[in-house]
Each structure stands twice: as structure tokens, then as C-alpha cells.
Amino acid sequence: xxxxxDGTDLRxxxxxxxxxxxxxxxxxxxxxxxxxRIREITAATLARLESLDVDGLALYDIxxxxxxxxxxxxFPYLPTIDPAVYHADYLGKWNRPVVVYRCVGKYSRxxxxxxxxxxxxxxxxxxxxxxxxxxxxxxxxxxxxxDLRRDVRPDLLLGGxxxxxxxxxxxxLVAKQxxxxxxxxxxxxxxxxxxxxxxxxxxxxxxxxxxxPRPVLFTLSVCGSVKTLxxxxxxxxxxxxxxxxxxxxxDDTLAESYQHCLANARDLxxxxxxxxxPFGFLVESVSIRKVEIDASVALAHELSRLLGRGTPL
Numbered sequence: 673x674x675x676x677x678d679g680t681d682l683r684x685x686x687x688x689x690x691x692x693x694x695x696x697x698x699x700x701x702x703x704x705x706x707x708x709r710i711r712e713i714t715a716a717t718l719a720r721l722e723s724l725d726v727d728g729l730a731l732y733d734i735x736x737x738x739x740x741x742x743x744x745x746x747f748p749y750l751p752t753i754d755p756a757v758y759h760a761d762y763l764g765k766w767n768r769p770v771v772v773y774r775c776v777g778k779y780s781r782x783x784x785x786x787x788x789x790x791x792x793x794x795x796x797x798x799x800x801x802x803x804x805x806x807x808x809x810x811x812x813x814x815x816x817x818x819d820l821r822r823d824v825r826p827d828l829l830l831g832g833x834x835x836x837x838x839x840x841x842x843x844x845l846v847a848k849q850x851x852x853x854x855x856x857x858x859x860x861x862x863x864x865x866x867x868x869x870x871x872x873x874x875x876x877x878x879x880x881x882x883x884x885p886r887p888v889l890f891t892l893s894v895c896g897s898v899k900t901l902x903x904x905x906x907x908x909x910x911x912x913x914x915x916x917x918x919x920x921x922x923d924d925t926l927a928e929s930y931q932h933c934l935a936n937a938r939d940l941x942x943x944x945x946x947x948x949x950p951f952g953f954l955v956e957s958v959s960i961r962k963v964e965i966d967a968s969v970a971l972a973h974e975l976s977r978l979l980g981r982g983t984p985l
Contacts, residue, residue, distance in 0.1 A: 682727040682769040683794065686829055686855045689887055691944065692979045693952030695771060695857075696721060696972050697730035697891070700758035703751040710753070714762045720969050725976045728769035728797075730857070730954055731755035735775040737804040737907075746903040747959075756787055759796075771797045771831065771857075776817035777810030784817055788825040799831040799857060818851040826852075834858040834888060836866040837910040842873035849878075849886055857889045857954055860904060862911045864936040868943050875949045887950040890940055892933045893957055894971060895919060896926035896964040903958055926967055937975055953979075 685693050701713045721729070734752045738745065755772050763770070772791075776784060791798070798821070802814035812820075821830055832848040834856040835841055845856055861867050871888055878885040895901050901919055905911060911919075915932060922928035937953065944951040953975050957968040 682771075683797065683829055685727060686797065686831075686887060689884060689950040691887065691950045691952065692981065693855075693887060693889060694726045694972065694975060694979060694981065695728050695730045695889060695952070695954040696724060696726050696968075697732060697954050697956035699732045699734060700753040700755050703753055710758075710762055718763075718765055720965065724969065724972050725981050726768070726972060727952075728771055729763075729766060730771040730799075730956075731759060731773060732956075733773040733775045733778070733801065735778060735801075735804065741906055741908070743906060746899055746906055756791075769795050769797065771799055773799045773801055774817070775801045776812045776814055777803045777808065780811050781816065781820060784812055784820055785824055788821055788828060791825065791828055793825065793828045797829045797831060797855075799833065801833050815851070818848075818853075822852050829854045831855045831857055834870065835908070836861060836870045837863065837908075841870050842877050845870075845874045845886075845888075846877050846881065846883070849883065853886065855887045855889065858891050860891045860893045860907070860909045860956070860958070861936060861940075862904070862909055862915060862932070864939045864943075866910055867936075867940060871944065871949050871951070872947065875947055885949055887952055889952040889954045890937075891954045891956060892937060892971060892975075893955070894926060894933060894964055894967045895929040896959060896961060896967065898925070900959045900961075900964065901925075907958070926963065930967055930971060933971055934974060934978075937978060941978060 682693065698717060701710045705713070733755050736749045759770050759772060774784070800814060800817050803810050821828060830852050832845070832853040834845060836858055858867065867890060875885050895904060898920060901911065901916065919925050919928055940951065955968050955972040955975060957965045
């Protein structure tokens with residue numbers, strides 16, 4: 673695999689607040705799949721990612737978010753393998769670091785404590801995700817999970833989620849940083865302006881408090897169909913109306929969204945470098961369609977070039 677690491681590079685870069693970190697995000701296979709089918713899916717995924725120059729893989733923890741949005745989900749919610757289990761049981765051939773998401777409300781304190789105690793802090797980083805709505809019943813709250821990590825595994829680098837469109841999000845980032853977050857990963861971004869406003873507010877809020885801002889990784893995801901667009905919007909992604917019109921009426925929706933993702937990346941790179949804000953990117957596909965996954969891989973290659981990491985496709 674390209675740029676094989678000893679497992680400590682991502683941890684060091686995050687701890688040092690370096691800019692230019694690049695991750696690729698995937699959702700573990702569905703829980704209903706047989707072990708044989710899971711191995712087939714994993715082999716195909718690793719083959720796609722073999723040539724990518726990325727610092728690590730992000731494994732998502734999927735939860736039912738119907739409490740947050742009562743509208744019909746464009747793609748049905750289907751339980752997936754626990755990302756920590758998937759990494760331990762099926763990703764032995766992936767020799768680079770992994771960022772494991774934890775929707776903490778799904779787990780008891782005992783379950784989270786067990787994972788924290790057994791996690792390899794040299795090769796794993798965590799991202800704690802809170803409840804999808806205030807009224808959702810949870811087994812462990814975000815603040816409880818943060819306290820647990822501080823008490824059980826303070827050496828495990830912890831990340832938090834950033835929702836660029838949410839009012840006063842920069843204050844949430846500051847609070848998460850004080851609670852132990854070493855980096856942040858945004859929700860999918862289609863509005864560069866919202867992302868720039870959030871990181872600007874966060875940067876200056878840190879300066880007012882004599883805090884060093886922690887890296888924000890911007891998530892980019894291509895959109896290859898009107899149904900994928902509807903799913904992004906269901907997830908809460910702010911797609912500006914002019915862009916929604918462009919995607920809906922484009923001769924090639926995937927190519928249109930790909931170019932927009934690149935334009936946003938260039939805009940965010942320039943803005944963060946001028947501001948002095950540590951940043952990076954995570955590339956994903958919210959669709960399981962091969963054409964959209966392949967486009968996401970191509971986007972990761974192009975981002976690597978933009979970041980000065982390697983050579984283009």
C-alpha cells in the first residue's frame with residue numbers, strides 16, 4: 673500500500689496540530705451480511721484504497737437518526753457492524769491508523785470502558801458522537817463518555833464532530849476542546865462559506881481564551897444522483913439553493929458535485945492557510961453505488977495533490 677506507516681504518524685500529526693491530514697471514511701458492512709460476504713466487501717474496499725496516500729481510515733458508527741428528522745429516510749436505516757469489531761476482525765491487512773467513531777448513546781459505560789481499555793492508542797484514534805436530538809434516550813451521554821475517556825485512557829486521542837451550519841458551533845468546539853478533544857471532523861460540507869465562518873469564529877474564540885486551536889478536518893462527499901442529494905439534505909447537510917439547482921439540472925450530477933468539492937477544497941485550503949488555522953480533509957461516499965465510491969477515491973487522490981502530498985492520478 674502507498675505510504676505505509678508505522679501507525680504513529682497520524683497520532684503525531686494530530687497531536688502537533690499539523691495541517692494537511694487526509695483521511696478516507698467508510699461505513700462498515702451491514703450486520704446482516706455473512707462473514708464470507710463481509711470479507712469479500714473488505715477485500716474490494718482495500719483494493720480501491722491501496723494506492724491512496726492517506727494518513728488513515730475513518731470507520732463510521734451508524735445510528736438510527738429518525739428522532740432528529742421525522743421525514744422519510746431516502747435510504748433505509750440498516751444496522752452495520754460495530755466499527756471497532758470490524759477493525760479488529762476484518763481489517764488486519766490495513767496497516768495504517770484508524771479513526772473509530774463511537775455513537776456513545778448506543779453503549780453502556782461498561783461497554784465504552786472495555787473498548788477504551790483495550791484500544792491500541794498508537795494505531796487508533798476515537799471520535800465521540802453525541803445524541804442526534806435532545807429528546808433521544810441514551811445509555812451514555814457525550815459528557816459522561818468524555819469523562820470516562822479522561823479517567824480510563826487519557827492517552828487515546830479523542831476527536832469531536834463539527835456541524836458547520838449550526839449556530840454557535842464554535843463555542844461547542846471550544847467546550848469539546850476543554851473536555852479533551854484533540855481534533856474535529858466536520859459533517860459533509862457543501863457550503864464553504866458556512867465552514868469558513870465556523871473555523872474563523874473558533875480560531876478567534878481560541879485566541880481570546882489563550883487556547884491553541886485544534887485541527888478541523890473538512891468532510892467532502894460527492895453526490896451522483898438526486899437521491900443521494902436528498903439523503904445529504906436528510907442528514908442535515910446545507911446545500912445552497914443555487915447548488916441544489918445546478919445538481920438537479922446538470923447533465924452529469926456526479927461531475928458537477930465533484931468539481932464543486934474540489935472548488936470548496938481549494939477555497940478552504942487557502943482560507944485556513946491565510947488564517948493560520950490547522951486543517952485537513954476526510955473524503956467519503958454516503959452512497960454505496962460503485963460510481964460514487966470510485967469518484968470519492970479519485971477525489972482523495974486529487975486532494976492529496978492539492979495538499980502537496982503526492983502525485984495526481
